[in-house]
Amino acid sequence: MTTELSTEEKIKRAARQVFMEKGYAGATTREIAEVAGINIALTNYYFRSKDKLFDLVYGEAFQDLFRIIISVLNSELPLRDKIGQLIDEDVDFLLKNPDLPKFVMTQGYLNNENFFGMLTAKRDAFLNSKFVVQVVQAQAQGQVRNINPIELMLTIVSNVQFFFMAKPIVSRITQMDEAQYRHFVLQHKQMVKDMLYQYLFLQPE
Amino acid sequence: MTTELSTEEKIKRAARQVFMEKGYAGATTREIAEVAGINIALTNYYFRSKDKLFDLVYGEAFQDLFRIIISVLNSELPLRDKIGQLIDEDVDFLLKNPDLPKFVMTQGYLNNENFFGMLTAKRDAFLNSKFVVQVVQAQAQGQVRNINPIELMLTIVSNVQFFFMAKPIVSRITQMDEAQYRHFVLQHKQMVKDMLYQYLFLQPE
DNA sequence: CTTTGATTTAAACAAGTGTTTAAAATAAAA
């Protein structure tokens, strides 16, 4: 039924799966080839080396992780809605890609030049985002509590992403299965919004 | 000046350093031996294998990460002070051990039996902690907002630990050096407390 | 000093690693 993928695409997908599960050092080209269902030599035929293949996979994962957040940060929404949207979209995205934050944060230091390059490229998108401007403006008008906009941004993200990074531990301790954990995270969205709104906005709308 | 450590202790410390930096797969016994300044064969003379050495290091890291939190959870403090203490002590501890959460959370699945065993052993300490009892009681008396005590616990921890796990990314984007980041995290403590108190406690004291 | 046991060493082992090679199979072009 599914249309046959090109060999190149099969390798890339297998590489993403194995790298995400085992990390760079723990992954082997042989396992990637096995998952992809192709001969070992083809990984080096299509991509030049394990390093190059990893850089490709990591780069895409890195972009994926920040794309949605940055897009919402710079959207036209008013601040209150924007914070809600940040939480909603981040949760929805991570439900589909639960291992992404762990992968990006733990594997970044390996290919240093690349990693730091990607980060500095993203700097402006965060520091000069419309979100930061909105927060500063609202603070000047006394509508919003006076906290560092970047700290606020991180607080929003931390309340979402941590629940995915800690999932193996939490789901085990609380004995939640996949569906229950999903429900738990979805319900947590509202709590985070309530908490942030109440703390942040000085004048109730 | 420093008293000479035993060979066994030198290996264990070197192993902790290398395992934390590179992970299990990325670490080699030769690098551990080099860091410890001893012959390769000694790692297997004192510990039986790389696996056994890793299990030892991981087990201690695991205990370290939860010891303080569990101790505060079950202390005699009133709820409000307890939440403050959780945040204070977690930050202080992580300032001394910044790589611990990342290590415990990402390397746990490797030695599965051990990991899950340690988790189930900790289950009661969390689920039946004095903290949970206090929250439920305060909720019954209408003093505290009606949220899942475990979710509250996780929210507290997430607002602290995430700032350490994301440190490589955040410090690079914001161009903060070590001292600045330390100041940033210390200041963040108060913000987390304010936010949680305001959200959680229905009657101002 | 001699002897016994523990500790340390250099060297090697087998297995697994990323990568390459040269031939085979397939597809495309003539």
Next chain:
DNA sequence: TTTTATTTTAAACACTTGTTTAAATCAAAG
């Protein structure tokens, strides 16, 4: 079909891995 280029394969390469061995060094006891 014949020729050419592309893709795939099995096998091997050089190297690193965790681990072991047997000898050397050291410390303590007799």
